Amino acid sequence: MTSSSSSPPLTTAVVPIANVEINNDNNKQYLCLFSLITAGLLDQDMGSDEQEIVEMIYLIIDADQRKTVTLHRQYIRPVFIENLNDESKQTSGIDETLLFSSELDLNEALNKFDGFLRDRYLHPDFGVKLTFVCENCLHIRQCLHPESVKKSTIPLPNYYWSYFDLRNEFKHMYKTTECYNINTMLEKLSISPIDEIDYCMRHIRQMELIVYQMLNNGYRFEQPEHVMTHLQQGICSLEDNIEESTVVRARGLPWQCTDQDVAKFFRGLDIEKGGVALCLSSQGRRNGEALVRFVSAEHRELALRRHKHHIGQRYIEVYKASGRDFLNIAGGSNSEAQAFLQRDGQIIIRMRGLPFDATAKDVIEFFTRGDTPTHVVDGEDGVLFVHYPDGRSTGDAFVMVKTENEAAQALLKHKEIMGTRYIELFRSTTAEVQQVFRRSQDPKNFQTSLKDIPFAPLPMLPPEMLSGANKKDCIRVRNLPVECGIEQILEFLGVHSQHIMAQGVHMVYNAHGQPSGEAFIQMNSEAASFNAAAHKNNKYMFFNGKKRYIEVIQCSGEDMNQILLGLVPSNLIPANVQRQQMFSPHRVVSYLLIVDYINIDLAAPLVPISTIPHQMLPPTMPMSLGASSQTTNISNNSLSSCQSQNSTNSAVNGQVQTTAMNGLHPNATYYPMQVFYYPTPPISPSIYLPTGQMHPGPVTLVLRGDNTQY
Numbered sequence: 001m002t003s004s005s006s007s008p009p010l011t012t013a014v015v016p017i018a019n020v021e022i023n024n025d026n027n028k029q030y031l032c033l034f035s036l037i038t039a040g041l042l043d044q045d046m047g048s049d050e051q052e053i054v055e056m057i058y059l060i061i062d063a064d065q066r067k068t069v070t071l072h073r074q075y076i077r078p079v080f081i082e083n084l085n086d087e088s089k090q091t092s093g094i095d096e097t098l099l100f101s102s103e104l105d106l107n108e109a110l111n112k113f114d115g116f117l118r119d120r121y122l123h124p125d126f127g128v129k130l131t132f133v134c135e136n137c138l139h140i141r142q143c144l145h146p147e148s149v150k151k152s153t154i155p156l157p158n159y160y161w162s163y164f165d166l167r168n169e170f171k172h173m174y175k176t177t178e179c180y181n182i183n184t185m186l187e188k189l190s191i192s193p194i195d196e197i198d199y200c201m202r203h204i205r206q207m208e209l210i211v212y213q214m215l216n217n218g219y220r221f222e223q224p225e226h227v228m229t230h231l232q233q234g235i236c237s238l239e240d241n242i243e244e245s246t247v248v249r250a251r252g253l254p255w256q257c258t259d260q261d262v263a264k265f266f267r268g269l270d271i272e273k274g275g276v277a278l279c280l281s282s283q284g285r286r287n288g289e290a291l292v293r294f295v296s297a298e299h300r301e302l303a304l305r306r307h308k309h310h311i312g313q314r315y316i317e318v319y320k321a322s323g324r325d326f327l328n329i330a331g332g333s334n335s336e337a338q339a340f341l342q343r344d345g346q347i348i349i350r351m352r353g354l355p356f357d358a359t360a361k362d363v364i365e366f367f368t369r370g371d372t373p374t375h376v377v378d379g380e381d382g383v384l385f386v387h388y389p390d391g392r393s394t395g396d397a398f399v400m401v402k403t404e405n406e407a408a409q410a411l412l413k414h415k416e417i418m419g420t421r422y423i424e425l426f427r428s429t430t431a432e433v434q435q436v437f438r439r440s441q442d443p444k445n446f447q448t449s450l451k452d453i454p455f456a457p458l459p460m461l462p463p464e465m466l467s468g469a470n471k472k473d474c475i476r477v478r479n480l481p482v483e484c485g486i487e488q489i490l491e492f493l494g495v496h497s498q499h500i501m502a503q504g505v506h507m508v509y510n511a512h513g514q515p516s517g518e519a520f521i522q523m524n525s526e527a528a529s530f531n532a533a534a535h536k537n538n539k540y541m542f543f544n545g546k547k548r549y550i551e552v553i554q555c556s557g558e559d560m561n562q563i564l565l566g567l568v569p570s571n572l573i574p575a576n577v578q579r580q581q582m583f584s585p586h587r588v589v590s591y592l593l594i595v596d597y598i599n600i601d602l603a604a605p606l607v608p609i610s611t612i613p614h615q616m617l618p619p620t621m622p623m624s625l626g627a628s629s630q631t632t633n634i635s636n637n638s639l640s641s642c643q644s645q646n647s648t649n650s651a652v653n654g655q656v657q658t659t660a661m662n663g664l665h666p667n668a669t670y671y672p673m674q675v676f677y678y679p680t681p682p683i684s685p686s687i688y689l690p691t692g693q694m695h696p697g698p699v700t701l702v703l704r705g706d707n708t709q710y
Helices: 086-092 096-101 106-119 138-150 166-174 182-188 199-216 259-265 297-304 323-330 335-341 360-368 404-411 430-441 443-452 486-499 526-536 557-565 636-640
Strands: 029-038 053-062 067-075 129-134 162-165 247-251 271-280 286-294 309-311 314-321 347-352 384-387 393-401 424-428 474-478 500-509 515-523 539-543 546-555 583-587 590-596 632-634 656-658 674-678 698-704
Touching: 029 138, 029 199, 053 106, 053 138, 053 199, 067 106, 067 199, 086 199, 106 138, 129 138, 129 166, 162 166, 166 182, 166 199, 182 199, 247 297, 247 323, 259 271, 259 286, 259 309, 271 323, 271 430, 286 297, 286 323, 297 314, 323 430, 335 384, 335 430, 347 404, 347 430, 360 393, 384 430, 393 404, 393 430, 404 424, 474 526, 474 557, 486 500, 486 515, 486 526, 486 539, 515 526, 526 546
Parallel strands: 029 129, 129 162
Antiparallel strands: 029 053, 053 067, 247 286, 247 314, 271 286, 309 314, 347 393, 347 424, 384 393, 474 515, 474 546, 500 515, 500 674, 539 546, 590 698, 632 656
């Protein structure tokens, strides 16, 4: 069987517009043979090196009359390279002069071909059945679709979202498995290959020979493959059976990356419903990893070829993963979460940082206020709160909205205030809902994550800042009810409270941000602290109808510092947490700067230094967290410019020192002890410190990690 006996004469040039027969029969089937080449690898490796498309060629066949209608070819000017290497030119046979003189970028080339179809009445909008035919899936799935995402082209027309894979059609027609490429198909059909230097033209002409032979043998191209247009949400149960060869792990994702962004990275490949599971760290934040489940092993192999391809400026690592890995992240069995995920909504919004006493009504009010109200699916019944095993709120909740427009409006409320807190909003997924729920409600996971949190005790205040040297002019108050405030402490101390220094009451919170039941109080003399301890130690405090004995111990500023450093036993540090070495000249892990600002809400989260405009910080504040072998000294004079007149009596003597820390993993997030300072006489704890605003008064700002973490 030869080409001359099995197919009509070949068209050797582009058919002029005047010679094209106008299509008036909408029932005709047209096959558009499509081939492209990139500036990099070709054949079976095409698309794996992330190189740009430089040439596309289309040849349209009337399948009913078995004749070639027209051919369209165009060079595409590359954006990121200035010339082709010798190997690429030799392999592709491309004319480099024509390539770099082309006026078309990818977007313009797509528009030009669309207009080409319309001019010839071959466009699907006219009711024409036009379907692409490619040698394999690489041209459409691995080259065109991924590059259209990276270059933000116009939305690809519908005819690029379905195609016939010539290899698969050939297998189905001739009941064979030996059709790896064009050459093996030609050999099977006993057709002589075309002698043509130009790779793209040779490729399309040989495809034409094979298609004509199949049509002559009575084959009908009827069931094209479809490219996934958008990621669908789905629920995964822990009991699901997932094929091991369909899952990959993607690493290095931007922290703000959503499941839709992951799907865009793998554009062209088909992902299972609910098949993107973003991984969370032990602190509940996205850690830059995702498990992705594809519809078949073939699509997973294509995904692995995108190893070290880019999202923006970041390259993404892609590795094999197992079905069990995916279930560990995306699987769930909580009935409340399952019921929520089955509601009639498309987009899930995660809320973080909610007040612990927030209700569904508060959440609905949060989204409906303002000029752009957002409707939550099923109203108050559609709000899903997350709780710990003991019933305490985690400060997380999920809501569902119906459309992309409503989701965009909802996310505009990111960091708006509810009560005394700013609320963080993120686009979420079904997998994340189940992951958050499973972690929060499983006691084993909760205990494990608590035990694994690294704690870095920090020198919160040198003794000189509290009382000077080793004077025992402080008292340590222990066994306080965790709900009590400064008012109750002052009432308990009675007449002794008149000897408290201005701003001398220091409420202590532990490493988890929970009240520790301790406070340190600075008195105006050693005699005053001695009398307070002698008269109030082991006395009862009446609070909420109950009485509780309170320990009051005389101590010095140095004693207080040692307790906060963890050098002596305290209930501040959990017993199951191993202490770590604290000092080293090699790496600055944390700065702690005492600045005179006003009141801070105990319930409000610390404002990360990185979110505060630099013009609102003291000019002497150290901002670099690079390696350092010296301590950084901030003199009393440099701090005085930030102090209000009410703080002139504060016992701030000497220097604030920030010391390099050691024994800590460089990429971990550490939770130092937190001490909140309240002015005395007390001011209502309901006053908060809004993000981006500063007020005169004391607050502790903690800068954690390096300059890319907080």
